[in-house]
Each structure stands twice: as structure tokens, then as C-alpha cells.
Amino acid sequence: MPVAGADGRRERKKRQTRTRIQDAALELFATRGYRDTTIAAIADHADVATRTVTLHFPAKEDLLFADDPFTPESLGLRLRSRGPKEGTLEVLRDWMHATMRSLDASDAEEPQDLGRVWQRRALRSRLLMDDDDLRGRARAGYRDLEQLVAAGIGEDVGQAADALLPRLAASTVVGGLREIYATREAQEKTGAATSELFDLVDGVLAFARAGIAELSPKPA
Structure with a gap:
């Protein structure tokens, strides 16, 4: 029976191979274009067999969408476990910060690569926006996030999730967070740790809070 150390080394090697394939x-997507890049070319560039690529990523789209930690399932779990006095935007902020810190931790084994995750996500964001089909798939995930946020904000302000205020606030938040990687401010942080984008996250949420306050019914 393999020892725990052997299991750990095997999992670490598997993870490293997966990351090398994604990188x-x-x-290649950035230089040749998503549609013109073949799985065989990716395998050659990563110095692995073509079958190794398809074992890790059965479809080419999975190379962009697999392993994304910012999932509706993750946010939904956090919202369902929130305390009675925790607002939706407060929960969202904590979730974003915690998830971004976990991305930085994934670089901890190789400190010289600090910022690689940020650079990968920034490039991924540009690729998604440049391809109609990929952008459409990404929007499906954004829609699920928007519905979760709208439901939470609606509960916070005593309105239905499909009322204008919750929907507008949710669209603003999710759209703003999605656009962070493409902003001038983010580009100026090239090579930085993902956690150095916290101030941009907080700016998006502050903007949404102001909008909610403006549209909320005023006491008589």
C-alpha cells in the first residue's frame, strides 16, 4: 500500500502537470488565437502527450473554465451560512478576499512565481471577452452569480429578488468584479499578488452600496 508521502508527491506532480498544460x-491562445490552437500544439508546448492533455481537460474549453474558484456554488454556500446581521455585500467581500488569498496560496510552493495566478486570470479574462462563444459561456456563470446576489440584496432591503434595485445592484457588482482584471488600475499591478487587487474589489462594492442607498426607499 503506498505511503502518505508517495500519495502527496503524486498529487503534487499531477497538479504541476495540470498547471503546466493550462499555462x-x-x-498559445494569446499568440495564435483560441480557435487556431490545437490540443496537439498545446501538448507539444507543455511537453506532454496529447492524451495527457485530454485526461486533464476533456474539452478545449475546459482549459479556460476548469478550476475557477469563483463559482456560484461557492458563493451560494457562503451566503447560506451567513449570520443574521451579515449583509450580502459584506459576505461577498469576505468571499472575494478569501478566494483571492487562496489563489495566492497556490503560488506558495514556488515564491518566485508570485503573481502568476493573477497574470493567468488577466489573460483568461481577455481571451473570454475576445471570443463570442467563450463570452457566452462565461455569461451563463455570471448570470447565476447575479441571481444569488440579487436574492441576497433583495432580502437585505425587503424587496423581491426580481425588483429593480436588487437586480441593478447585482448586475453592477458582478459586472464590476468581472471587469477588474481589464482595468488600467489592475494592469498597473502586473506581477503583483492577487490580493493586491483587494482595493479594486472594495471599490466595486462601495459603488454598489452607494447605488443601493440612493434607490432605497427613504423614511418618511
């Missing part, structure tokens, strides 16, 4: 794919 190779992103590099």
Missing part, C-alpha cells in the same frame, strides 16, 4: 494553452 501552455493560455500562451
